[in-house]
Structure formats: C-alpha cells, structure tokens
Amino acid sequence: MTVKQTSFEALTVDSLPGRLGGIGAVAARVGGTSATWRVREVGDGNLNLVFIVEGAAGAAVVKQALPYVRLVGDSWPLPLKRSFFEYHALTRQEGRAPGVVPAVFHFDEAQALIVMEYLTPHVILRKALIAGRQLPRIAHDLGLFMARTLFRGSDLAMPTRERKADLALFADNVELCDITENLVFTDPYFEAAMNRHTSPQLDPVVAELRADRDLRVEAQRMKHLFAAKAETLLHGDLHSGSIMVTDTETRVIDPEFAFYGPMAFDVGMLLANFWMSFFSQDGHEAGGPRDSMRAYLLGVIAETWSVFRAEFGRLWRTERNGMLYHRCLFEDRGDVIGSEQALGAVIQSIWHDMLGFAGIEIHRRILGLAHNADFESIEDEDLRAACEAPALRFGRQIVVARHQLHSIEEVNALAALIRGEARR
Amino acid sequence: MTVKQTSFEALTVDSLPGRLGGIGAVAARVGGTSATWRVREVGDGNLNLVFIVEGAAGAAVVKQALPYVRLVGDSWPLPLKRSFFEYHALTRQEGRAPGVVPAVFHFDEAQALIVMEYLTPHVILRKALIAGRQLPRIAHDLGLFMARTLFRGSDLAMPTRERKADLALFADNVELCDITENLVFTDPYFEAAMNRHTSPQLDPVVAELRADRDLRVEAQRMKHLFAAKAETLLHGDLHSGSIMVTDTETRVIDPEFAFYGPMAFDVGMLLANFWMSFFSQDGHEAGGPRDSMRAYLLGVIAETWSVFRAEFGRLWRTERNGMLYHRCLFEDRGDVIGSEQALGAVIQSIWHDMLGFAGIEIHRRILGLAHNADFESIEDEDLRAACEAPALRFGRQIVVARHQLHSIEEVNALAALIRGEARR
Numbered sequence: 001m002t003v004k005q006t007s008f009e010a011l012t013v014d015s016l017p018g019r020l021g022g023i024g025a026v027a028a029r030v031g032g033t034s035a036t037w038r039v040r041e042v043g044d045g046n047l048n049l050v051f052i053v054e055g056a057a058g059a060a061v062v063k064q065a066l067p068y069v070r071l072v073g074d075s076w077p078l079p080l081k082r083s084f085f086e087y088h089a090l091t092r093q094e095g096r097a098p099g100v101v102p103a104v105f106h107f108d109e110a111q112a113l114i115v116m117e118y119l120t121p122h123v124i125l126r127k128a129l130i131a132g133r134q135l136p137r138i139a140h141d142l143g144l145f146m147a148r149t150l151f152r153g154s155d156l157a158m159p160t161r162e163r164k165a166d167l168a169l170f171a172d173n174v175e176l177c178d179i180t181e182n183l184v185f186t187d188p189y190f191e192a193a194m195n196r197h198t199s200p201q202l203d204p205v206v207a208e209l210r211a212d213r214d215l216r217v218e219a220q221r222m223k224h225l226f227a228a229k230a231e232t233l234l235h236g237d238l239h240s241g242s243i244m245v246t247d248t249e250t251r252v253i254d255p256e257f258a259f260y261g262p263m264a265f266d267v268g269m270l271l272a273n274f275w276m277s278f279f280s281q282d283g284h285e286a287g288g289p290r291d292s293m294r295a296y297l298l299g300v301i302a303e304t305w306s307v308f309r310a311e312f313g314r315l316w317r318t319e320r321n322g323m324l325y326h327r328c329l330f331e332d333r334g335d336v337i338g339s340e341q342a343l344g345a346v347i348q349s350i351w352h353d354m355l356g357f358a359g360i361e362i363h364r365r366i367l368g369l370a371h372n373a374d375f376e377s378i379e380d381e382d383l384r385a386a387c388e389a390p391a392l393r394f395g396r397q398i399v400v401a402r403h404q405l406h407s408i409e410e411v412n413a414l415a416a417l418i419r420g421e422a423r424r
Numbered sequence: 425m426t427v428k429q430t431s432f433e434a435l436t437v438d439s440l441p442g443r444l445g446g447i448g449a450v451a452a453r454v455g456g457t458s459a460t461w462r463v464r465e466v467g468d469g470n471l472n473l474v475f476i477v478e479g480a481a482g483a484a485v486v487k488q489a490l491p492y493v494r495l496v497g498d499s500w501p502l503p504l505k506r507s508f509f510e511y512h513a514l515t516r517q518e519g520r521a522p523g524v525v526p527a528v529f530h531f532d533e534a535q536a537l538i539v540m541e542y543l544t545p546h547v548i549l550r551k552a553l554i555a556g557r558q559l560p561r562i563a564h565d566l567g568l569f570m571a572r573t574l575f576r577g578s579d580l581a582m583p584t585r586e587r588k589a590d591l592a593l594f595a596d597n598v599e600l601c602d603i604t605e606n607l608v609f610t611d612p613y614f615e616a617a618m619n620r621h622t623s624p625q626l627d628p629v630v631a632e633l634r635a636d637r638d639l640r641v642e643a644q645r646m647k648h649l650f651a652a653k654a655e656t657l658l659h660g661d662l663h664s665g666s667i668m669v670t671d672t673e674t675r676v677i678d679p680e681f682a683f684y685g686p687m688a689f690d691v692g693m694l695l696a697n698f699w700m701s702f703f704s705q706d707g708h709e710a711g712g713p714r715d716s717m718r719a720y721l722l723g724v725i726a727e728t729w730s731v732f733r734a735e736f737g738r739l740w741r742t743e744r745n746g747m748l749y750h751r752c753l754f755e756d757r758g759d760v761i762g763s764e765q766a767l768g769a770v771i772q773s774i775w776h777d778m779l780g781f782a783g784i785e786i787h788r789r790i791l792g793l794a795h796n797a798d799f800e801s802i803e804d805e806d807l808r809a810a811c812e813a814p815a816l817r818f819g820r821q822i823v824v825a826r827h828q829l830h831s832i833e834e835v836n837a838l839a840a841l842i843r844g845e846a847r848r
Contacts, residue, residue: 155651160605161598167654168592174585181584181747190752213762220749220766227579227748228655228686230591262652323605324651325644328614338637342644 031057083112089258122244141250143307185223201385268357279391283378359399455481507536513682546668565674567731609647625809654684692781703815707802783823
C-alpha cells in the first residue's frame with residue numbers, strides 16, 4: 001500500500017518502487033508489481049535526480065528536483081518549483097509542437113517529480129556529434145520545433161489574456177532565470193569567481209575579450225533584451241545536451257529554464273551549440289579527419305535556420321490569430337504585401353538578436369562555469385585551446401557585428417574563415 | 425457607526441459621508457463629523473466616479489471604479505480591479521518620484537475606491553494649454569518624473585526578483601491593456617466601428633494614412649514592442665489630461681493603465697500630447713495669435729526630453745544597482761566610457777521608440793474613439809480639420825521615419841514645417 005507523501009523526500013533506487021508503485025498511470029506504463037521493477041539512477045545533468053524504471057510492460061523516466069544543485073550540494077540551494085515549471089512547459093510544448101517532448105505520465109508538485117516517457121534508443125545529441133555521427137533529421141525537426149513553440153506561444157497566435165496569465169505564472173521561475181542572467185550574460189565578461197577556462201593557453205584571448213568595450217556593451221544589451229522582452233514561452237536551455245536523437249527521431253527534453261523571453265534566445269542558443277560543435281571537431285580527429293562532419297554541421301545550421309524561417313512564415317500566413325499584426329490591417333484589406341513586409345521585419349529582428357545570443361552562449365561555455373563536452377572532452381589542453389580560441393573570436397564577431405551580417409551562409413563562411421585563420 | 429461593506433456598491437453624494445465617515449484616515453483629513461461634510465461629484469473622465477469631499481479640517485478626493493465604463497454604461501463592462509492597479513501604481517510612483525502623485529489616505533479593494541489628496545488650485549494641464557497658459561515648470565517636473573519612475577522601476581535599479589513579482593502582479597491588468605492595444609494601436613488604422621474623425625474634411629488624409637503600408641507595418645511593430653517589452657512599470661496613460669498643474673507645481677494622476685511595458689511609451693504619449701497642443705493652437709486664436717504659445721510648446725517638448733535624458737543619465741551613473749549593465753563590467757574595471765556607451769545605446773533605443781509611440785498617439789486621438797479637447801473644442805469643423813490634418817501627417821512621419829530623426833530640435837522643426845506647409 002502506497003501512502004502519499006506530502007513533505008518532500010528525495011527518491012532513491014530502493015524507495016522508488018514503493019513510492020510510485022501505487023500510481024496508476026505509472027504502474028500501467030511500467031507493468032507488473034512494483035516489487036519486480038528494475039530501477040537505476042542515470043542522472044548526468046547538473047541539477048536533478050533522474051531514474052530509469054523498467055518492468056514487465058515497459059519503462060519510464062522519473063526526474064526529481066532537489067532543493068539544491070545536485071552537482072554542488074546544499075551550499076547552492078535551488079527551489080523545487082523548477083519541476084513545476086518544467087511540467088507546465090512540457091504540457092505547453094506538447095500542445096504547440098506535438099510529439100517532440102517526452103510524454104508526461106505523472107506529476108507530483110510536492111515531491112517535485114515528473115514521470116515521463118523513456119526515450120530509447122535515443123542518445124544525447126551532443127554525444128552523437130562528438131562521436132562524429134551525422135543525424136539526418138535534426139535541422140528539419142528542430143527548425144519546426146522552434147518555429148511552432150515560439151510562434152504559438154506568443155501574441156501572434158495566443159489570446160493575449162492567456163499569454164499574460166501564463167507570463168505571470170512563469171515570472172516566478174526567477175532562480176533559474178537568475179542562473180542564465182548571471183552565468184550566461186555577465187560572468188564570462190569579467191573575472192567572476194566561478195569562471196574557468198583552458199589556462200594559460202587561452203589567457204591572451206580571454207584578456208582581449210574582457211578588454212573589448214564593444215563586446216561588453218553589446219552583451220549587456222542582449223541581457224537587457226533577454227530580461228525585458230517577454231515575447232513567448234521559451235525552452236530556455238535549448239542546447240545539444242537537451243536534445244535526444246536517433247537517425248529517425250529528434251526529441252527535446254529538460255525545459256526547466258522555461259520563461260517568457262525573446263524568440264531569438266532559443267534559436268541563438270541552439271545554433272551556438274552547432275557552431276561550437278563545428279569548432280570542436282578539430283579536437284576529435286584521432287579516428288580520422290572530420291572535414292565531412294564540419295561540412296555537415298554548417299549544413300545543419302543553414303538548414304535549421306531555413307526551416308525555422310519557412311515554418312514561421314507558414315504559421316504567420318495561416319495561424320496569425322493573435323492581437324499582433326492583425327489581419328484586419330493587412331490581408332482583410334487586400335494588402336498581402338504589407339503582411340509579408342511585417343513578417344520580414346519580425347524575422348530580421350529575430351535574426352540579429354539570434355546572432356547576439358549565439359555569440360554569448362559560445363563565450364559562456366568556454367569562459368564561464370558550465371562548459372560543454374564538445375570542448376571539455378578534448379584532453380590535450382593545447383589542442384582544446386586551439387579549438388576554443390577561434391570559437392571565442394567567432395562569438396565576439398557575431399555579437400558585435402550582428403547588424404552587419406545578412407545571411408546564415410555569410411555567418412557560416414565567417415566561422416570557416418576564423419577557423420582557417422587560426423590554423424595557418 | 426459605519427459598517428464595512430464587503431460587496432461592491434457605487435457611492436453617491438448622499439451615501440458617501442455615512443460610508444466613509446468611520447475611516448480614521450479619511451475623517452482626520454476632512455475633519456468634523458461626516459454629517460457636516462460637503463460632497464460633490466466631479467468626475468469628468470470616461471471611466472470612474474470622482475467626488476470631492478470637504479469638511480472642517482480639509483478636503484479629499486474619492487475615486488471609485490465602476491464595473492463598467494462610466495461614459496458608456498453597463499454595455500461595456502470593465503473590472504473593478506483597475507482600482508487595485510491604480511492604488512499599487514500610486515504607491516510605487518510615490519516611492520520612485522516622491523511628491524508628484526496624489527498622497528493616498530485610504531484604499532478599499534472590495535469597494536474599488538481610493539481616497540486621496542485633493543489637489544487645489546490645480547487645473548488639468550490640457551485645459552490650461554487650450555486656454556493658452558504657459559506653465560513654467562512642466563517640462564522640468566515631467567522630465568524628472570518620467571526618468572525617475574521609468575528608471576527606478578526597471579532592472580536597471582530594482583532587484584530583479586522584485587521586478588518579476590511586480591510584473592506578474594500587473595500582468596493581470598489585462599482589460600486596460602486591451603483598451604490600449606486595440607484603441608491605440610489597431611483601430612485607427614482601419615475602418616473600426618468605434619472610430620470617428622472630422623468628416624468629410626479629413627476623409628482624404630484618413631484614406632491616405634490607411635492605405636499607407638509602411639505606416640500600418642510600423643504601427644504594428646510598435647504594438648508588438650508595447651505588448652512584449654515588459655521593461656518597467658509604466659503610468660500607461662500619461663497624457664495632458666492626466667496631469668494637474670499650477671504655476672509652481674506639476675502633479676500626475678490616474679495611473680490605472682499601469683503595467684510593465686517599454687520605457688518609451690510614457691515619454692512618447694506625453695510628447696505627443698504636447699505636439700497635438702502645438703498643432704491645435706491655430707484653432708484657439710479667437711483671443712489673439714498664439715505664436716508665443718507655439719514657441720513655448722516646442723520649447724517644452726525640447727526641455728522635457730532634455731531633462732528626461734539628463735536625469736536618466738544621472739540615475740544611470742549613481743543608482744544603476746540592478747542586474748543590467750552591471751558595474752562589475754564597466755566602472756569597477758575602470759571603463760567609465762563603456763558605461764557611457766551603453767547609456768547612449770539605451771537612450772537611442774528609447775528615442776526611436778518614443779517617436780513611434782508618439783505618432784500613434786496622435787493618430788488615435790484624431791481617428792479613434794477617444795479624442796481630446798485640444799482639437800474637439802475647436803467648434804468650426806473646417807478649422808479643426810485644418811489643425812488635425814497636419815498633425816496626422818506629422819504623426820505618420822515620426823512613426824515611419826523615426827530611425828532617420830536624430831534630435832528633438834529636428835523633430836520640432838519637422839512639426840513646424842508640416843504646419844507651415846498646411847497653411848500655405
């Protein structure tokens with residue numbers, strides 16, 4: 001007999017079957033009696049506990065927040081309510097882009113736990129890219145996912161009353177926003193205590209970036225935009241570690257950083273992670289050259305942007321039922337061209353902002369607290385720094401010169417140029 | 425003995441003393457026994473009941489919301505909670521710019537009533553400007569008021585946790601936002617049912633504006649910004665009818681439209697009302713020419729912007745303690761120039777957005793539902809239209825060409841040029 005607990009208690013491999021066995025939706029999914037369940041802890045993220053539970057009928061993932069950052073311990077408290085925001089983000093994303101995020105079987109707010117679909121044989125996209133795998137569907141699937149969630153969560157599509165109520169709900173996700181605001185937008189640009197970088201190899205370029213007035217000003221303008229432009233419900237942490245893939249499927253997980261912010265943020269973070277993968281490939285050539293992988297990644301970037309833009313345009317033309325750019329001012333008076341002109345202005349704004357957010361994401365992953373495995377798994381520090389330095393220079397350029405960059409092909413060419421310059 | 429009522433009931437001149445006499449803060453202010461109070465209803469606004477209560481010791485204003493729009497009746501319901509938002513806006517404005525808004529003596533949420541300071545011998549600024557009065561302090565006082573409330577209510581100054589909580593609170597002021605979103609940004613640009621304009625005199629210019637694709641696109645981009653950029657707590661309705669003046673004092677009233685929006689909105693609405701006063705002066709020359717009044721108004725506009733800009737800069741240098749443009753990235757590393765560069769970028773953005781909002785405010789006051797007395801009190805319709813038409817053309821120009829306008833003097837010169845062209 002399961003007794004529902006009301007005060008928070010962290011799950012363990014041993015306690016999980018007893019605590020979740022009585023929940024019908026979970027038991028039905030996993031099957032059999034809970035005493036026969038096989039449970040393993042698999043959490044390799046920084047923040048939470050994650051278990052896989054398997055039984056006679058199937059499997060499920062159990063994700064539980066802890067009242068602190070898992071990797072650091074209780075010296076860094078972090079509220080349990082992030083699980084609440086993750087749950088609500090998952091339900092909204094499922095509604096707006098069906099089939100991409102994991103199905104949710106059960107949510108317990110007091111225990112800060114979500115029981116959800118176990119994705120198998122999916123692997124984390126970041127690991128696949130490090131391994132040199134060329135996933136054929138990611139650009140298409142992620143371009144659609146972003147266009148659909150970002151468009152449909154905004155005043156372009158939603159009744160504004162609902163959007164404002166939802167904005168108020170997610171405004172309370174303040175601690176996770178705070179992590180982004182400080183760790184992404186501020187710390188990398190000065191000598192913050194939690195920063196680290198490949199040293200001493202990167203010291204000169206790091207000093208150069210922190211002395212770069214235009215970069216600091218523009219990074220803070222992007223932070224201003226991030227904090228003030230409550231345009232749509234973002235995933236908020238859409239990097240290649242939040243994406244699980246097979247050759248035929250692309251799934252997006254972990255939206256606990258969700259909040260109302262600028263559309264360009266999700267797009268910029270995702271493309272930044274592809275560009276970082278591009279720059280990191282030189283560090284993963286032990287098994288052979290990665291020229292084809294680099295070409296693949298630039299192709300993914302171009303296609304992701306292109307699919308995003310096309311789907312955003314399609315939604316603009318077919319689902320623009322919110323209060324912004326109302327049809328009564330354009331199509332309804334025969335001015336389709338005016339509607340297209342407004343779409344062009346919206347896309348252009350996302351484009352420039354996207355580049356700014358992308359450059360900052362690259363910087364914080366090399367200079368800040370939370371590095372990524374693309375670079376970190378390159379053990380030779382000279383080789384790693386030789387990959388990181390051009391990525392940093394590229395990041396600087398797309399932040400500061402973002403209004404002078406006009407197409408995704410041009411930005412990819414800049415990435416290739418900066419890599420080439422560094423290898424001469 | 426006063427019994428506190430919990431279900432809403434509209435006040436009347438007769439019931440007011442009995443219902444408010446037992447409230448200590450009110451009784452102390454007005455004085456004597458409530459049976460001796462003199463009460464008159466003075467509401468001349470569109471939405472609410474307003475009473476002046478006088479007694480042995482003094483006087484107070486009692487403002488009560490009604491569950492509908494007062495001017496229209498119960499066919500246009502409007503929630504009582506606007507009184508709640510007005511009360512909370514007044515307390516925040518008093519904290520950020522002390523002495524400008526009326527002192528609040530009592531707030532009753534269930535009765536949607538605020539008892540506040542009776543401003544006397546103050547008159548509504550709009551009426552004074554129509555009468556040709558040149559108020560010496562308004563530019564200075566309003567420039568300071570806007571800089572202080574807009575800066576101090578943003579992430580430039582507030583702890584972001586507090587700003588986000590306050591943003592969530594005001595996100596519920598959805599019905600009053602809806603009025604602005606539709607009546608200001610959308611209806612004037614098509615043949616909406618509630619629109620009216622001086623007809624047939626203005627018909628040609630109205631047709632021209634509604635056919636103007638660039639204007640419709642840019643007006644909708646401004647609406648997008650208004651809805652998405654939750655930057656600071658706005659007054660939300662800062663026109664010359666929301667300002668009370670004497671020669672020595674400037675007070676700001678009626679912030680029931682308060683919500684988190686872009687800083688430039690309050691500034692643009694205020695300057696638009698000064699520009700409208702400028703264009704309307706030709707209609708008020710029965711008592712003599714208004715050349716000096718026109719010069720005064722352009723001077724007020726230039727000085728308001730200049731004072732706003734200077735005070736915003738002063739606050740930037742002395743009170744920038746929020747999370748945006750953090751000192752650790754600028755002053756703390758000796759880069760005062762970087763801080764000034766960032767300030768310049770923020771001001772430039774406010775400048776361009778302000779012009780866009782100003783042009784739209786001018787259009788909606790001539791083409792939409794809620795006209796203003798500057799033009800409406802010109803009884804000769806030909807004369808009125810002769811004032812309104814150049815104002816409309818000026819509004820179009822500062823919306824569409826706002827990025828090509830570089831100084832307030834240049835915009836004033838444009839206003840003078842367009843007026844001159846219309847009178848040739």
